[in-house]
Amino acid sequence: DIQMTQSPSSLSASVGDRVTITCQASQDISNYLNWYQQKPGKAPKLLIYDASNLETGVPSRFSGSGSGTDFTFTISSLQPEDIATYYCQQYDNLPRTFGQGTKVEIK
Amino acid sequence: QVQLQESGPGLVKPSGTLSLTCAVSGGSISSSNWWSWIRQPPGKGLEWIGEIYHSGSTNYNPSLKSRVTISVDKSKNQFSLKLSSVTAADTAVYYCARNYGYSYGRKLYYFDYWGQGTLVTVSS
Secondary structure, three states, X not given: OOOEEEEOOEEEEOOXXXXXXXXXXXXXXXXXXXXXXXXXXXXXXXXXXXXXXXOOOOOOOEEEEEEOOEEEEEEOOOOHHHOEEXXXXXXXXXXXXXXXXXXXXXX | OOEEEEEOOOXXXXXXXXXXXXXXXXXXXXXXXXXXXXXXXXXXOOEEEEEEOOOOOEEEOOOOOOOEEEEEEOOOOEEEEEEOOOOHHHOEEEEEEEEEEEEEXXXXXXXXXXXXXXXXXXXX
């Protein structure tokens, strides 16, 4: 299985701050990576697909980059509604695997 | 707008079989998509269980493969999950999701539509 390692596991930032989450794959996965947002009690929501493509309707403050084994997810200006846990997910190989999640809180 | 709705017992006894169904509306299960089950133990991360295509082809997570069966019922536009020999470690919120994508040279897959999730507790 491809292991996906996210860091940090949690972070606290102020409204308006730039927030960055990293995701490292245990082997080269090209661009085959997605990012999801999960709010408490809700199903995950797709934000970014294919490492850097913004899903339709998702605010432009969210972005993704990277390829190979190292990926970055950025919120350019944190908003109160962005409080959630964020997951990366690879689709290069089966089984499809997720990172352990990064919980984002407001300072 | 595609919608998915999980249903099934919320409580299963240890050593029993967990059975869930995902009803798909607003779209056809016979479209060119895979349909997945994903679970999330309380307070923990997401684990992909497996997926099915409308033809009946399946892929399973090796960690669960010996206990999992996913099936499709095209006449009812739904797919189902059976997980046997359950223990307390199988207690989780179970989600069904559409796995949109393709694999023609370049790959693209993502979970774009999800059910709201259903909590299944394994307890006597």
